[in-house]
Amino acid sequence: MKNPRRVLYNIALWAVAIFFFSPIAWIALASFKTKNGILATPPQLIFAPTLDNYADFFTRPNVGQYFLNSILLSVAAVLLAILVSFLASYCFSRFQPKATGFLMFLLLSIRMVPAAASVVPVFLMYTAFGWKDNWLGIMLFYAMFSIPFSVWILKGFIDGVSQRYDETALVNGGSRLHVLFKVVLPQVRPGLIAAFIFNFIFVWNEFLINFIIGGKTTTTIPTALIIGVSNNQGMDWTFVATLTTIYILPPIIAIYFFQKYLLVGMTFGTVRGEV
Amino acid sequence: MQHVKSPELATTVTPQPWWTRLGHALDRRERALPTMLLVPVLLFFIIWNVIPTLWMLGLSFYKWTLTSGRPEQFIGFENFQDIITDNSVWLSFSKTLIWVFGTVSIEVILGMLLGLLFWGSAKLPGRRLALTLLFAPMMITPVAASIFFRLMYDPTFGVISYIIAQLTGQAAPNLIGDRATAFAAVLAVDVWMWTPFMILITLAALGSVPKAELEAAEIDKLSWFKKIRYVILPNGKFILMLGILLRTIDSFKTMDLIFSLTRGGPGNTTELIAITLYRKSFEAFNLGWASSLAVILLLTAIAFTSIYLFVLNRKQAEEA
Incomplete structure (x- = not known):
């Protein structure tokens, strides 16, 4: 049923789409990090997400x-x-x-x-x-x-x-x-x-x-x-x-x-x- | 005529007193109607385009700096002479040409290749979401894009700098702060933003190829190259040309992205002509000089528009 070439092709298409989206995803991830998490070296891909930024966001004038x-x-x-x-x-x-x-x-x-x-x-x-x-x-x-x-x-x-x-x-x-x-x-x-x-x-x-x-x-x-x-x-x-x-x-x-x-x-x- | 029936539309009038009366009052002035329909657009056009443009055209013949407090002084074509002989203008103009050529050629080649790749994507699972992710870069404000890349290019905590440092084994580079790499780093952002546009255009061009011709090519067992050369290009060339022209014009206009990433710096390494104009007008407030440069850019834009319409008319003539 599943044609392996077809599967590979679909994966390639998704990879291209995700590649173009990755800078946007990166900023979106950053919005769930703590300040130290954003400034960490090496940059963190996996981290404990926090909603503090969004809570803080609504208090800004x-x-x-x-x-x-x-x-x-x-x-x-x-x-x-x-x-x-x-x-x-x-x-x-x-x-x-x-x-x-x-x-x-x-x-x-x-x-x-x-x-x-x-x-x-x-x-x-x-x-x-x-x-x-x-x-x-x-x-x-x-x-x-x-x-x-x-x-x-x-x-x-x-x-x-x-x-x-x-x-x-x-x-x-x-x-x-x-x-x-x-x-x-x-x-x-x-x-x-x-x-x-x-x-x-x-x-x-x-x-x-x-x-x-x-x-x-x-x-x-x-x-x-x-x-x-x-x-x-x-x-x-x-x-x-x-x-x-x-x-x-x-x-x-x-x-x-x-x-x-x-x-x-x-x-x-x-x-x-x-x- | 009376018996022509339209299936879904109500072409008979339900009584609507003031509305209908106004409508018929307008009808009695049938000959004035076309003009009346145009009046709002013309008003907008005259107030927000004709008047400011004439104003600017006038000012381009004057020496005037907003902050000096001195009145305008008529100097004829001196501003224009000044611009033509100004080395820094030529420098940013040549940078703009390199920028346009660099961004457009990379985007066109990458976009066409990826467009061909996406040609058979009709049955891709989650296609709509995948295309949304793919086309997202060109829909967001360049200001936001500059924020992403400031974060990713940062020499201490930026992910791109980190990856480059890991690959080369050297200290993390300051990509947009270093004179040697700033131009390429900004150009990469533009390529990221606008390659999806060329993918979109390529998909449109491929979509305009008649199915019958593709099937014929399939039966004749044409090679990939011949298929592109003899089947796809003749059908899709106008859409591709329109896309490339639009991209060229927009690339020439690039302003927000560079303004928010580097402000033309470091030094003047990324100072394109639009940034030069911005700096002269709103940092030096040398508005007479700036008006002259703006007039030149305006004429360039009109030239671009003419070329675009020329191609568009040829396309329509061929379709008709």
Whole structure:
């Protein structure tokens, strides 16, 4: 029954997967070690796990606030971006205004600009307008940041919905809004999910913008990590390991449950298919 | 048209007073509708892109340091001349080229090999979990990745340093603190993070090969090399090219990872162009000069985008 070559092949695949995961596993293990356990030489692979770090974690000031910032900023920005992008991609897909090609090109190029180059002009503007350290200012920037990707993904999905549906609904007396939200929207649900998941992860992971134009009220975890890491002479490894472990969980869980959107999500919707 | 039936969708209208009224009010302006749908995106685009970019473009012709307190002084193209003749810019630019070439070529080769390995993984027990573990590195924030590797590269308690010390029999190296190894050590982190992306792209490219052609190749008993050369590459080349281009662009953009691992140090061994720009803007606050460099990087990004779209359009033309 069991083909030994098949078994060997499966073991090799799992070994590759575990190899790539091992740095993440190492930090996750560290979060269950004592301080001396993390700093031990030689490094310990087998140790008596402790939950003290997690108990200690919840007594830290500000951490709850930073997490809340991360969650609220990501969710608000992405939802707003998806709504706006849905309208625009419907327009691009159905009416094909003359500027469609050019606008799609501009949108894509926003995402191709190095972050350091795009933060300079935003820094100039936010400083002049006094929008720095403003929750709304940062949220709207993140929404803008999420629009290009959402438009690209959603346009692809709306192109895939036959115009017949629109026509039928219109002929039957439905309004354009009805067509948009009751006819087209339900059919592009996979696109909406992919746009939500991947934009959420991008904003969740974003650091530079938050670091430069954010402040106390908008600090997210990556910024907190960088500030915490560079301020302390002796790094507080138990805390950093715990914080990092908790913070990277949502993206990893997301790709477990939404694996079929991974390809669309990582290529702006330009490559379709599943792996 | 009236008789076209869609099976699952409600194409008839249930009465919804204000909603429907608003909808029909919009319909009466049918010709304005496309514009109205675009207005929100255009607003975002103008406020957060056009205005700041023009602002930056303007500032790139001025000499202005935020912390000096002196007003902007118009100097024409002097900033650009300064950048072109600045050795440190050329140094970080050439480092960036080496970085892009190094990361992309290693990731592409490794990713394609591993992608081929994973090709037959459809029946792998626990496949979903295995792929989640495999693709996890590219989904986490580079800041977190830098934390992992600070822990593992640490000369006193880092596991990688420990393993290297055991293998070579010498003292544990300080991989990211030593000028000789810092660049390679950071590059290794990028390879770890992004090889999974090329695996994903390779799997997509392999998935796009029609089954019939593969079966024909099987019947003709083509060798591995010929199978790749004549069956897989012609079908998968566009997806591979898109993947490689995306990786090249992202590699050129690398910032967060290096910023949080080494801040461009030790010395300037890992200072890529994005880090140079960061240092000039937010450490020296030399914003006129920084704007000029940002304009140059912006033009580079537009060039990259054009190439990407060119390939994408060729792919779509071929599929049509």
